[in-house]
Amino acid sequence: MSEAADDLRSCAATMRREADAFEQRASALNLDTGLGWIAGATMEAQASLGAAVGDLVELRREGADLLVRAAVAIEDTGGVAAERVLGCPPGFGTAQGERTAWWGPRVPERNARLDAIASEIEALTRPEVLDIERSLTLPGIGAALSxxxxxxxxxxxxxxxxxxxxxxxxxxxxxxxxxxxxxxxxxxxxxxxxxxxxxxxxxxxxxxxxxxxxxxxxxxxxxxxxxxxxxxxxxxxxxxxxxxxxxxxxxxxxxxxxxxxxxxxxxxxxxxxxxxxxxxxxxxxxxxxxxxxxxxxxxxxxxxxxxxxxxxxxxxxxxxxxxxxxxxxxxxxxxxxxxxxxxxxxxxxxxxxxxxxxxxxxxxxxxxxxxxxxxxxxxxxxxxxxxxxxxxxxxxxxxxxxxxxxxxxxxxxxxxxxxxxxx
Structure with missing residues (x-):
């Protein structure tokens, strides 16, 4: 097994652990706050956050599956270096910082299977938690309380x-x-x-x-x-x-x-x-x-x-x-x-x-x-x-x-x- 494949499998395992942690936190959300007039807004925000965490968990697990598939594809290429096939996954870093996506710039050595995997990663739905952060729900509650x-x-x-x-x-x-x-x-x-x-x-x-x-x-x-x-x-x-x-x-x-x-x-x-x-x-x-x-x-x-x-x-x-x-x-x-x-x-x-x-x-x-x-x-x-x-x-x-x-x-x-x- 190549070093690049090992790195991808390690990254996939980390993503799965994070997904499990997110899921456990989401299950602990308590919608019965009993805080009077603000309870309705709080429950709405928590329900939205719970749905967003669910999307994030699904995204992490789907991404982890794709990384494992990429590792198998790398092994099938005979151990092509990670920087020439997939670039650097999150946390692996680059010296030049020129890559705009974690799977790196396109290179001629990438085979068709890796091309397909990269396309699937690009098509992954962005987690909705980002939309919640930009919405007025949670900031609105904070401003009202202030x-x-x-x-x-x-x-x-x-x-x-x-x-x-x-x-x-x-x-x-x-x-x-x-x-x-x-x-x-x-x-x-x-x-x-x-x-x-x-x-x-x-x-x-x-x-x-x-x-x-x-x-x-x-x-x-x-x-x-x-x-x-x-x-x-x-x-x-x-x-x-x-x-x-x-x-x-x-x-x-x-x-x-x-x-x-x-x-x-x-x-x-x-x-x-x-x-x-x-x-x-x-x-x-x-x-x-x-x-x-x-x-x-x-x-x-x-x-x-x-x-x-x-x-x-x-x-x-x-x-x-x-x-x-x-x-x-x-x-x-x-x-x-x-x-x-x-x-x-x-x-x-x-x-x-x-x-x-x-x-x-x-x-x-x-x-x-x-x-x-x-x-x-x-x-x-x-x-x-x-x-x-x-x-x-x-x-x-x-x-x-x-x-x-x-x-x-x-x-x-x-x-x-x-x-x-x-x-």
Whole structure:
């Protein structure tokens, strides 16, 4: 085999590896951003980019096939030098730089088979990603965000101040009233029945309960589940499960649920101040009558995870937060509370955990599990994170730090009580 043929086969192998890498990145594109008014434009851009990457992958593989065919043709010519047959492929370089195409200038020694291959390469469709780069879609989004950033920031700060300093939440026992009877009320009733019977024996089951409190509350209220866990020996502990963001209204009024964008803004822009959501959770804990110093495990998905971690850092009344389990939550901008085990689950393709612009990582007692979401599930969903936790905790190692809060045997009693918070 000639040196030129070896070079072409090496180049073809590189192109195939690049095609595989592009394809893997494209499959990780997440179209479910949940970013309100900009979501439509973002999804359109991602869909176009996904199609362009697909074209690029096909182009790379087709080009690699042509390079292999060229290598075979070179061998059939008896080892004609690469610079006299094909010129220099990308990355091989030329001293004079006079070639306008990577297969080089035409030379008399090129045989008919190489001529045909060169013609096929010239006819390859240009990848559409170049058209996207020249279109107004992505630059337009960037320009809009740049122009809107100052007023949007002031608006978010204003909303955060109203939520932290003016809004007074109402907290009390959960009511199943969802206005008119219908599908929403039926789903809430079914979720409550399931939650009341829940006996979490693993971190996966703890995360699964996050979906239930979200369903029970909807946009009408934030539902906080407080479960009392009592072992056969009489040892008591509590598990507090917080809901995620259910109110995404930006400009058109506000819904009664305090687990909204304002709560996110307070956590991000007013560190140290309590949002209406946090105040309501604190009141629910007081109403639950948890004894001072009692051990508590905080569990939350998305915004619920953000607040769970914040309460663990800054304190939750007289109770002792001794564990945190979160999924899909940006909690990396502050140190973990001393001596408290923290489990954080992050999905590749989930943009929410990256909103704090801080790298995920492990701490003295923190374990961060990064994984892909199971097929058929959305990266940012409590259902998806529960499935990931179940798969990664098959040996029970992730659940060990939280064993005192889990119903690992039939003698352990679990009693649930739900509280609702409204603005």
């Amino acid at each position: 122009l809107l950033a100052p007023p949007a920031g002031l608006y978010a700060y204003w909303r955060a101040c109203i939520d932290a300093f003016i809004t007074e939440p109402q907290a009390g026992p959960y009511s199943a009233d969802h206005g008119e009877e219908g599908e929403e009320a039926a789903e809430a009733a079914e979720a409550k029945e399931t939650l009341d019977a829940s006996r979490p024996a693993s971190v996966a089951e703890l995360i699964a309960d996050c979906e239930l409190v979200d369903t029970m509350g909807g946009q009408d209220k934030a539902v906080v589940d407080i479960a009392k866990v009592t072992t056969a020996a009489g040892e008591e502990s509590w598990v507090i499960t917080l809901p995620s963001t259910k109110d995404w209204v930006v400009f058109d009024g506000d819904t009664p649920a305090p687990n909204d964008l304002d709560a996110i803004a307070v956590l991000a822009l007013l560190p140290g101040r309590a949002s209406a959501f946090r105040k309501g959770v604190e009141e629910a804990v007081r109403r639950a009558g948890i004894p001072a110093g009692a051990p508590v495990l905080m569990v939350g998905f998305s915004l619920g995870g953000m607040l769970a971690a914040d309460l663990a850092r800054t304190g939750l009344g007289d109770v002792s937060v001794e564990g945190v389990v979160v999924a899909g939550a940006p909690i990396d901008t502050a140190d973990d509370p001393p001596g408290v085990p923290v489990l954080s689950l992050v999905h590749e393709g989930d943009a929410v955990p990256a909103l704090d612009l801080a790298p995920e990582g492990d701490g003295p007692l923190r374990v961060t599990v990064t994984d892909t979401v199971a097929d058929g599930l959305r990266p940012h969903s409590s259902e998806g994170y529960a499935a990931t936790a179940a798969a990664r905790d098959a040996d029970g190692s992730l659940s060990v730090p939280f064993a005192r809060f889990l119903a690992t045997d039939e003698s352990t009693e679990v009693v649930h009580a739900q509280y609702q918070v409204t603005e």
